[in-house]
Amino acid sequence: MFFDRQTQEEQEHYIKLLQVVGSLSNLFSENKTPYLYYRAAENIFCKALNANNLARGDVSFDAFKGNVGIGLKTFVHGNGKKFEKIAEFNKDLEKFRGLDAEETMQKIVELRNERIAATERAHGTNEMIYHLVTRKDGKFEIYEEEMHYIDIDTLKLDKKKTTDKNIFFKDKHANYKFYIAKSTLYKQFFCENPVASFNVEILDNPFEFLLSKDSQQYYMVHESEEEKYEQIYLPLYSARSGEVEEKSGLNQWNAGGRSRHEDEVYVPIPSWIHKQFEGFFPFDRHTGDKAPFILVLPDGKEIDASICQGGGKGFMSNPNKELGYWILRTILQIPVGQLVTYADLDRVGIDSVLITKYDEHRFKINFASKGSYDEFEGEFKD
Structure with missing residues (x-):
C-alpha cells in the first residue's frame, strides 16, 4: 500500500493533522461522527505526505507522488460498502445524449479510460491507487486500493438494477453506477481492512482551541498554488x-x-x-x-x-x-x-x-x- 511506504514521520504527521481537523467538527455539526471536508483532506494529504496536489486540475488524479497517481476520497463509513463519485461528464453530455443504457455505459467507460490514460501520460505515473479516509463515530479509518481502468472485456450491464435515472454495471474489478441526471460516474468501495485506524476526540469548544497558541502549530501556513x-x-x-x-x-x-x-x-x-x-x-x-x-x-x-x-x-x-x-x-x-x-x-x-x-x-x-x-x-x- 502507498501509505505503508511513506516514512513513519510522514504517517504520524498525516494522522495528527487529520485528528486535529476532525476534533473541530463541532464548528459544523453536533454529530458524533467527526467531520472532514474533502478539500481539507486533499490539502492535508499533500502537505503531510509531500505529494503534488492536482485536486483542482480537472484530471483523473487528485494527487501524485513519484510514479503513483492517487484518487482521494473521504466519506461516512456506514456499512463500508459505499458508492462514491469518481468522475463527471457534464461537458461530454452530447456524446451520450439519446443513447440507450448499453450504449451509454460503453461511451462512459471509453471516456473514463481515455481520461485516466492521458493523466498517466502527462504525469509519468505507472501505478494508480485510491486513498480513502472513512468516518465513524469517534474515529477515522484509512483504506487503500488499486485504481483500475474499467475492463472492456468483462464489462456487463446490470439490467435488473438499471432504471431511467441510474445505469448500473460492473467489470472484473468493481461495481459502478452512472447517475444520468448529473452525468456522474460512481464506483462502489468496499472498506473492510483499514491500513490505519485512529480515534478523533471532538472538542466541545473548538473556538477556544482555535484561539489558543497550541493551534498555531497546525495552521496550514502554505497556500495552494492557485492562491500563492x-x-x-x-x-x-x-x-x-x-x-x-x-x-x-x-x-x-x-x-x-x-x-x-x-x-x-x-x-x-x-x-x-x-x-x-x-x-x-x-x-x-x-x-x-x-x-x-x-x-x-x-x-x-x-x-x-x-x-x-x-x-x-x-x-x-x-x-x-x-x-x-x-x-x-x-x-x-x-x-x-x-x-x-x-x-x-x-x-x-x-x-x-x-x-x-x-x-x-x-x-x-x-x-x-x-x-x-x-x-x-x-x-x-x-
Missing part, C-alpha cells in the same frame, strides 16, 4: 474559430515558409491575455522585447521556452520540438504527419492548459478539462 501564484488558462485551439488551425498552434509543423520539424508547435496566447495580464509572461507587448523562461511539465521535467510569433501570440519550447513531442506524441498520441483536430483534444477530455507563474522566468504547465479556457475568458476578458 498567479495563473491563467490558454486554449490549445484557436479562440477565434474554436478549431485547431491547420497551419498554426498545434499544427505549426504544417506551416509553410521554411523547413519545420514534425513536432514543432506553439501554445496560442490570445491577444487580450497580454493586455489583461500584462507582465504575466516575460514579454513587452509594446516593444516586442522578450526573455526566455523555464517551463515545468506536470512530471517535473523542465524545458526551455519563450514567447513566439508576431505580437507574442504564442509560446514554444527551445528546441521547438520538445513541447510538441510531449503534447502531440505523449499526451494526444497523434501519428507523425497527421493534423491535430479539436476532436483529438475532445477524445482525452482536454482543450486548454493551466499556466502557473512561479516567478518571472519559471512557469508550470498542466492540462485542463474542456471548457476551462472558455470559462476563464468569460470571467476575465473585458
Whole structure:
C-alpha cells in the first residue's frame, strides 16, 4: 500500500493533522461522527505526505507522488460498502445524449479510460491507487486500493438494477453506477481492512482551541498554488474559430515558409491575455522585447521556452520540438504527419492548459478539462 511506504514521520504527521481537523467538527455539526471536508483532506494529504496536489486540475488524479497517481476520497463509513463519485461528464453530455443504457455505459467507460490514460501520460505515473479516509463515530479509518481502468472485456450491464435515472454495471474489478441526471460516474468501495485506524476526540469548544497558541502549530501556513501564484488558462485551439488551425498552434509543423520539424508547435496566447495580464509572461507587448523562461511539465521535467510569433501570440519550447513531442506524441498520441483536430483534444477530455507563474522566468504547465479556457475568458476578458 502507498501509505505503508511513506516514512513513519510522514504517517504520524498525516494522522495528527487529520485528528486535529476532525476534533473541530463541532464548528459544523453536533454529530458524533467527526467531520472532514474533502478539500481539507486533499490539502492535508499533500502537505503531510509531500505529494503534488492536482485536486483542482480537472484530471483523473487528485494527487501524485513519484510514479503513483492517487484518487482521494473521504466519506461516512456506514456499512463500508459505499458508492462514491469518481468522475463527471457534464461537458461530454452530447456524446451520450439519446443513447440507450448499453450504449451509454460503453461511451462512459471509453471516456473514463481515455481520461485516466492521458493523466498517466502527462504525469509519468505507472501505478494508480485510491486513498480513502472513512468516518465513524469517534474515529477515522484509512483504506487503500488499486485504481483500475474499467475492463472492456468483462464489462456487463446490470439490467435488473438499471432504471431511467441510474445505469448500473460492473467489470472484473468493481461495481459502478452512472447517475444520468448529473452525468456522474460512481464506483462502489468496499472498506473492510483499514491500513490505519485512529480515534478523533471532538472538542466541545473548538473556538477556544482555535484561539489558543497550541493551534498555531497546525495552521496550514502554505497556500495552494492557485492562491500563492498567479495563473491563467490558454486554449490549445484557436479562440477565434474554436478549431485547431491547420497551419498554426498545434499544427505549426504544417506551416509553410521554411523547413519545420514534425513536432514543432506553439501554445496560442490570445491577444487580450497580454493586455489583461500584462507582465504575466516575460514579454513587452509594446516593444516586442522578450526573455526566455523555464517551463515545468506536470512530471517535473523542465524545458526551455519563450514567447513566439508576431505580437507574442504564442509560446514554444527551445528546441521547438520538445513541447510538441510531449503534447502531440505523449499526451494526444497523434501519428507523425497527421493534423491535430479539436476532436483529438475532445477524445482525452482536454482543450486548454493551466499556466502557473512561479516567478518571472519559471512557469508550470498542466492540462485542463474542456471548457476551462472558455470559462476563464468569460470571467476575465473585458
